Amino acid sequence: MQNQFIKTLNMQIIENEKQYDVVIVGSGAGGGMATKILADAGLKVAVVEAGPFFDPANPDQQTQLKWPYESPRRGAGTTRAFGEFDMAYGGWEIDGEPYNQIGESKFDWFRSRMLGGRTNHWGRISLRFGPRDFKGKDRDGLGDNWPIGYEDIKPYYDKVDKLIGVFGSKENMYNEPDGYFLPAPKPRLHELYYKKGAEKSGVTVIPSRLSILTKRINNERGICFYCRQCSRSCSVYGDFSAGSCLIFPAQKSGGQVDLYVNSMVREVEVNEEGKAKGVLYINKEDRKEYRIRGKVVVLAASACSTARILLNSKSAQHPNGLGNSSDLVGKYLHDSTGTDRMAFVPELMNRKRYNEDGVGGMHLYSPWWLDNKKLDFPRGYHIEVWGGLGMPSYGTGFNPNDLNKYLGLKVGGYGNQLREDVKKFYGSVMGMSGRGESIARKENYCEIDPTTVDEFGIPVLRFNYKWSDYERKQARHMHNTFEEIIENMGGIVLGEKPGADRDYGLLNPGRIIHEVGTTRMGSDPKKSVVNEFEQLHDADNVFIVDAGPFVSQADKNPTWTILALSWRTSEFIIQELKKQNI
Numbered sequence: 364m365q366n367q368f369i370k371t372l373n374m375q376i377i378e379n380e381k382q383y384d385v386v387i388v389g390s391g392a393g394g395g396m397a398t399k400i401l402a403d404a405g406l407k408v409a410v411v412e413a414g415p416f417f418d419p420a421n422p423d424q425q426t427q428l429k430w431p432y433e434s435p436r437r438g439a440g441t442t443r444a445f446g447e448f449d450m451a452y453g454g455w456e457i458d459g460e461p462y463n464q465i466g467e468s469k470f471d472w473f474r475s476r477m478l479g480g481r482t483n484h485w486g487r488i489s490l491r492f493g494p495r496d497f498k499g500k501d502r503d504g505l506g507d508n509w510p511i512g513y514e515d516i517k518p519y520y521d522k523v524d525k526l527i528g529v530f531g532s533k534e535n536m537y538n539e540p541d542g543y544f545l546p547a548p549k550p551r552l553h554e555l556y557y558k559k560g561a562e563k564s565g566v567t568v569i570p571s572r573l574s575i576l577t578k579r580i581n582n583e584r585g586i587c588f589y590c591r592q593c594s595r596s597c598s599v600y601g602d603f604s605a606g607s608c609l610i611f612p613a614q615k616s617g618g619q620v621d622l623y624v625n626s627m628v629r630e631v632e633v634n635e636e637g638k639a640k641g642v643l644y645i646n647k648e649d650r651k652e653y654r655i656r657g658k659v660v661v662l663a664a665s666a667c668s669t670a671r672i673l674l675n676s677k678s679a680q681h682p683n684g685l686g687n688s689s690d691l692v693g694k695y696l697h698d699s700t701g702t703d704r705m706a707f708v709p710e711l712m713n714r715k716r717y718n719e720d721g722v723g724g725m726h727l728y729s730p731w732w733l734d735n736k737k738l739d740f741p742r743g744y745h746i747e748v749w750g751g752l753g754m755p756s757y758g759t760g761f762n763p764n765d766l767n768k769y770l771g772l773k774v775g776g777y778g779n780q781l782r783e784d785v786k787k788f789y790g791s792v793m794g795m796s797g798r799g800e801s802i803a804r805k806e807n808y809c810e811i812d813p814t815t816v817d818e819f820g821i822p823v824l825r826f827n828y829k830w831s832d833y834e835r836k837q838a839r840h841m842h843n844t845f846e847e848i849i850e851n852m853g854g855i856v857l858g859e860k861p862g863a864d865r866d867y868g869l870l871n872p873g874r875i876i877h878e879v880g881t882t883r884m885g886s887d888p889k890k891s892v893v894n895e896f897e898q899l900h901d902a903d904n905v906f907i908v909d910a911g912p913f914v915s916q917a918d919k920n921p922t923w924t925i926l927a928l929s930w931r932t933s934e935f936i937i938q939e940l941k942k943q944n945i
């Protein structure tokens with residue numbers, strides 16, 4: 364794109380001569396969907412992305428189908444948080460891009476720097492929010508209701524299902540709405556054990572809902588061939604990634620999409636009326652600062668990065684940061700609750716060997732099944748299940764030798780003894796993860812740290828986040844449930860049950876990587892940052908299509924809702940541009 368930059372305005376900022384209809388910051392779920400819808404409508408779109416170009420089909424970037432022996436540590440992580448072959452270019456810590464905490468706060472912030480963002484290596488759990496999820500306050504008086512309801516977003520969930528593809532099953536459950544599903548894969552043996560144990564305790568178990576193609580939906584994408592490696596990103600585009608399923612198709616269908624990769628946006632610039640006129644970014648290759656202009660700016664840098672950009676966009680018109688007249692940018696940050704437990708199932712020892720790889724994720728799960736009136740915490744959680752005969756590799760978290768203690772046998776050993784133990788216990792350990800809804804609170808927030816800048820000279824974020832007893836009690840309930848299910852399966856619970864001293868095992872906020880809420884949606888500009896079309900109250904040509912606008916996070920994973928809202932907002936932008944309202 365370098366040749367478009369012809370005019371140097373001053374020593375610092377290099378100006379792009381091209382004027383775009385829309386400048387989109389970030390190319391993950393939200394940015395990818397906006398790119399597709401806006402470019403398909405004929406608009407000239409610039410996508411400004413902090414990470415490099417990435418295509419899962421590029422053999423130079425591919426890690427799918429590599430063997431453990433092709434990694435120096437046999438698949439265990441060196442620099443990557445989820446193992447050497449995981450496709451995240453990033454992680455909890457990124458060199459040169461620090462973040463800080465206030466006081467005792469321990470917020471862990473996962474970022475991926477690459478075209479497609481975190482959708483290149485996410486879990487592909489693709490759940491719709493249900494009608495109750497938009498109106499939590501009506502049920503228990505906590506948090507706030509969304510200004511929209513399920514009926515507003517349903518048509519967009521439907522379109523997302525059809526465009527991207529998701530497998531699942533029709534269940535007719537009120538708060539787990541059915542969609543347009545591809546056939547779900549059959550459960551594997553450890554999942555059948557889970558089902559048996561869970562149903563004995565009255566826990567609902569249904570086929571999972573993942574955005575993986577079990578049937579062909581178009582000629583651009585292949586069908587899943589069950590290699591179980593979605594976290595490595597799929598070279599045949601069998602699973603959903605924003606690059607392969609949204610941005611590349613937008614380019615192929617003639618869309619006017621210019622990609623500016625390795626470009627870290629510092630701020631949104633505004634004109635005298637306080638409306639956006641484009642963005643300033645640092646090119647990470649030459650370290651120079653560039654300006655790019657657009658009629659509309661769409662922020663999709665992920666909930667906390669977008670808050671950071673807005674707070675760093677101070678001007679005479681917006682002295683508190685862009686969109687921050689309410690002082691709410693960064694506030695109400697919340698992540699899903701989460702805790703995990705592992706089990707050893709003796710009946711699964713010495714299993715017959717066969718390929719049961721399946722998709723890169725669970726084939727069954729449990730949506731929230733209880734009534735809070737009978738519980739000591741608000742909102743709910745779902746249970747994810749994992750285990751089976753996966754590819755053996757290092758870094759999987761347990762020592763097979765150790766399991767002998769549950770059988771009254773000698774622990775330890777090497778050579779033939781170790782080999783026998785590995786074979787004996789292979790496939791007999793499984794686990795459960797609870798992922799639940801926390802309450803959005805103003806006291807949990809991110810803000811600009813006045814003392815620290817990143818390697819590009821951009822002020823960084825600091826976090827202030829504490830769990831409340833609502834979340835702790837939910838985690839306690841998760842462990843009680845896991846233990847009951849494991850007992851019902853004839854399994855042995857591994858590890859000690861975490862007590863109050865360890866917040867009942869509740870993982871640090873941020874760990875579930877569902878951070879949302881930093882630019883909340885609402886109809887009152889004093890109590891929210893964007894309106895129901897994710898449009899800034901303070902600047903009508905700026906939109907936010909990541910998870911920042913979420914008022915609450917539900918007991919579901921957020922990405923299907925990010926995608927549906929981004930589509931809805933993009934249609935609104937097209938209409939408003941046609942009407943010359945923005």
Ligand SMILES: Cc1cc2nc3c(=O)[nH]c(=O)nc-3n(C[C@H](O)[C@H](O)[C@H](O)COP(=O)(O)OP(=O)(O)OC[C@H]3O[C@@H](n4cnc5c(N)ncnc54)[C@H](O)[C@@H]3O)c2cc1C
Binds near residue numbers: 388414664909
């Ligand atoms: C291991 C893992 C598993 C997950 N599993 C699931 C799951 O099963 N289901 C689910 O719903 N969700 C899951 N998630 C969460 C999911 O990945 C996110 O909800 C989703 O990707 C968020 O989309 P986004 O567009 O807001 O942000 P991202 O996907 O993070 O994309 C943001 C993009 O913006 C870029 N960017 C950031 N700052 C700037 C800047 N200043 N200038 C330019 N570009 C910038 C980033 O480089 C990135 O490419 C998972 C996440 C992880 C990491």
Ligand code: SF4
Binds near residue numbers: 601
């Ligand atoms: S499990 Fe299927 S969708 Fe996932 S990477 Fe393998 S082939 Fe692709």
